[in-house]
Amino acid sequence: MPPIPQCDGTSDPIDHLETFRTVMLLHDASDGFLCRASPTTLIGAARDWYSRLKPSSIDTFEEFRDNLVQQFMSSRRPRKTDASLMAMRQENNESLKAFVGRFNREALQVPSLDPSAAMNALPTGA
Structure with missing residues (x-):
């Protein structure tokens, strides 16, 4: 399996999540597995943010994605036009x-x- 870069809150969360999802899709991972596996790629501020979430407060990977992106919006790379x-x-x-x-x-x-x-x-x- 290709390595998945860790997310520390300072890099673009969308880039991180797209890489994560692509690697997981190679293994035909379910939404539930994506939810359980995604925190293993978080470190630093991103891990701290995740550890402060209320248990069972996120039900889908899309919900996790939206929350992570919202939390670290300032780290998003500006999109070129x-x-x-x-x-x-x-x-x-x-x-x-x-x-x-x-x-x-x-x-x-x-x-x-x-x-x-x-x-x-x-x-x-x-």
């Missing part, structure tokens, strides 16, 4: 090749990016 691509500019000492590489890495982080939006954004930054 096509507008963030439009704001990208080539740095003074940056080669065109390096800029295009950086642009492409950013574009991969934009969910459901319309290819035409990416094509329109690239020339504005170079």
Whole structure:
């Protein structure tokens, strides 16, 4: 089984939970198993938060997910948008090749990016 990174409350909780869920789905884990296994990946502030929950206060993995995300909302990584691509500019000492590489890495982080939006954004930054 691939390792599941631990969640300490300082990293994006959605990234953590999606990795956890993906690994668990490889094993055809039930919702109940997800609920019982997910706390084993928590450390630090996240473990402290979990230990303060009232017993039997969470019934589903979705409920656990929503509570964890709400608790550690400030740790969420800002999601990239096509507008963030439009704001990208080539740095003074940056080669065109390096800029295009950086642009492409950013574009991969934009969910459901319309290819035409990416094509329109690239020339504005170079």
